[in-house]
Amino acid sequence: MGTGTPVNPGDEITAEKMNLKLETVDLTDLPNGTLVKVSDVDVSSNTTTVSFTGLDINADGFYLLKGTVKNATSDATDLYLYFNGDTTNTNYYRQQFYANGSNIGYNRVNAPNFINVAGSGESSFDVSIFRTDTGYCFAHLFCTMNKASNVAILLRTLSTATTHTNITQIDLTASVTDAIAAGSQFVLYKVSI
Amino acid sequence: MKKARRIVIDVKTGKKRVEYFDHTETQPEPEPEPINFDDLRKLILYAKKQGWIK
Numbered sequence: 001m002g003t004g005t006p007v008n009p010g011d012e013i014t015a016e017k018m019n020l021k022l023e024t025v026d027l028t029d030l031p032n033g034t035l036v037k038v039s040d041v042d043v044s045s046n047t048t049t050v051s052f053t054g055l056d057i058n059a060d061g062f063y064l065l066k067g068t069v070k071n072a073t074s075d076a077t078d079l080y081l082y083f084n085g086d087t088t089n090t091n092y093y094r095q096q097f098y099a100n101g102s103n104i105g106y107n108r109v110n111a112p113n114f115i116n117v118a119g120s121g122e123s124s125f126d127v128s129i130f131r132t133d134t135g136y137c138f139a140h141l142f143c144t145m146n147k148a149s150n151v152a153i154l155l156r157t158l159s160t161a162t163t164h165t166n167i168t169q170i171d172l173t174a175s176v177t178d179a180i181a182a183g184s185q186f187v188l189y190k191v192s193i
Numbered sequence: 194m195k196k197a198r199r200i201v202i203d204v205k206t207g208k209k210r211v212e213y214f215d216h217t218e219t220q221p222e223p224e225p226e227p228i229n230f231d232d233l234r235k236l237i238l239y240a241k242k243q244g245w246i247k
Contacts, residue, residue, distance in 0.1 A: 038204050039202050039204045039207070041200055041202060041209070043200065045198065046198065047197075047198040047199065047200050047211075048197035048198055048199060048214075048216050049197065049198075049199035049200070049214075050199075050200050050202070051199060051200065051201045051202065052202050052204055053201060053202065053203050053204065054203045054204045054205035054206070055204055075221075076221045077221060078219075078221045078222060100227070102229055102230050102231045103227035103228065103229050104227060104228050104230070105226070105227045105228070109222060111222070113221070113222050116221060173216075175218060175219045175220070175221055176218055176221075177195040177197045177216050177218055178197055178198055188204070
C-alpha cells in the first residue's frame with residue numbers, strides 16, 4: 001500500500017493523493033512490439049523530398065510511416081519511395097491494386113512510385129516497411145486518394161530488386177518539383193521485435 | 194531540371210535541415226485501363242441473352 005492521502009468517493013484524484021512518482025521512461029526498456037515514434041515532419045514550405053536518415057532497421061525491427069500529403073501543384077504527382085539513397089527506379093518493383101467507384105485497376109511496374117496525389121488534391125497513407133531475412137526491402141501501402149465523393153483506395157506493395165544489408169535511409173520524392181505542400185505531415189514509428 | 198527542396202531528418206540527432214538539389218520532373222505513371230464491373234456484368238448478361246454463352 002502507498003502512503004498517500006486516502007481518497008473518498010467524490011474526491012478529486014491527484015498524483016499526490018495517489019502517491020504516484022513520475023520517472024523518466026527508458027524507451028529501450030519497452031517490451032518488444034511497442035510502437036515508438038522515431039521522428040515527425042510538419043512541412044512548412046513546399047518541398048520535393050522528405051528524407052529520414054540515421055535509421056537502423058536491423059536494430060529497430062519494422063518501420064511504420066504515416067502521413068497526409070497535400071499536392072501544391074495542379075499536376076498529379078507520384079511520391080517515389082527509395083531506400084538507402086538508391087534512386088535508380090529500376091532497382092525496385094511495385095504492384096498495385098486500386099478501386100475508384102466501380103472501376104478497378106492493377107499492374108506492376110519496375111519503379112518505386114508508391115503514393116499518388118491528385119493535382120491540388122490530398123492523400124493519406126500508412127506504409128509498413130520491412131527488411132526480410134534474406135535482405136529484400138518490402139513496403140506495403142494503404143492509401144486514401146481523392147476527396148469526398150471521389151474517394152478512392154490505393155493498395156500497393158513494393159520490393160527492392162536486390163538485397164540490402166540494412167535500411168538506414170528512407171526517402172519520399174515527388175515526381176513533380178516541390179509538390180509536397182506546406183501542411184503535409186509525416187510521422188515515422190519503429191516497431192521493435 | 195529544377196532546383197528542388199529536400200527536408201532531411203537525422204533521426205539519431207533529431208536535427209532537421211533543408212537542402213536544395215537538381216530534380217528532373219517525371220510525369221506520374223498513367224493508371225492502367227480500369228475494369229468496370231458494372232459494364233462487365235451487363236456484357237455477360239447481354240452475351241447470355243444472345244446465346245453466345247450459357
